Amino acid sequence: MTQAASAALAPPRPASTWTGWGQWLALVTMTVDHLARYVVPERWGLGWADASLGRIAFPLFAAMVAWHGLFNTRNPLGYARRILVIGLVAQLPYMLMPRATDGLILNICFTLSLGLTGGTWLQALRERLARGALGGPRLAAEAGLAVAVWAAVGPWVEYGHLGLLMIPLYMVAMQALHGAGDGLGERLAATAMALPLLMVAGLMNSSDMAKSFTVATSLAVLLLAAGAHGTIPRVPLAMPRRLWLAWYPGHFAAIAVLLLILGQADFP
Structure with a gap:
């Protein structure tokens, strides 16, 4: 089958109106998480906010990056580089936060950027395998290198090894759910492709409350990929682009x- 024929058979690109709501929700829950963690005294008893609302932000950020990387950009690696630039700007104010652990940890933008890079590689790998354009030795070498990079980088980024897996697994699940036909077999196969993501989301946190919020957020996004995206109206007030780009480093500085x-202050 030619590339043009494959494109003609592909399902139409899904609506992305839900990401307008997702941007506001991600920024609000992230900010609540960081205020509860770094600013509010422990005696106030607001730790529940960190373990509940705060656990929405990362899977939501990862979902939006995966969605845009898969459906809305022709250059996902360029998108990953732009996220990396935000991470570089944010790293100094991020390092000023009182940390519970010692040592250098790279902020969430590095996790998202590297995750999107891995997800893009994985999508390209699947396409090459489908075309028969990738031999066994090359496949083994690329897979081995990817695993080695994942193992080496994991301890240095926020959310660690499991966080790096979120975007690649989101992209696999989103593509399967969006592209599945109406047949029971296809829908079951697509659902099976989503299970690894939900498993990783559940393993990312220790408390039952945190696990529940992370898994529920991931599941909600998967339902959007499965068809619910068409039911979401546009957000009344779109996130200003400058606010979206500046909030992450800016709120740490504030x-x-x-x-x-x-x-x-108890900075390192």
Whole structure:
């Protein structure tokens, strides 16, 4: 089958209106998480916010990056580089946060950028295998290198090895669910492709509450990929692009200044 014929048979690109809502929800839940973790005194008893609302942000960010990388951009590696630039800008204010662990940890943008890079490689690998354009030795070499990079980078990024898997698994599941036909067999096969993502989402946290919020967020996005995307209206107030790009490093800088003013700073 030619590339043009394959494109003609592919399902239409899904609606992305849900990401307008997702942007606001991700920023709000991330900010609640960081305020509860770094600013609010423990005696206030708001740890539940970190273990509940705070567990929505990362799977939602990962889902939006995977969705745009899979459906909305012709250059996902360029998209990954743009996320990396935000991560570089955010790293210094991120390092000013009081950390529970010692050592250098790269912020979530590095996790998202590397995850998208891995997911893009995986999608290209599947296409080459389908065309018969990849021999066994080359496949083994590429897979071995990918695993080695994943193992080496995992301890240095936020959310670790499991976090790096989220975007590649999202992309596999989204593509399967969106492309599945109406037959029972196809739908069951697509559902099976989503199970690894839900398993990783459940393993990312220790408490039952945190697991529940992370898995529920991931499941909601998978339902969107399965067809619910068409039911979501546009957000009344679109996220300003500059706010979206600046909030991650900016809110860390604001928290650092606030801690200094309150005399609660305990920076490394």
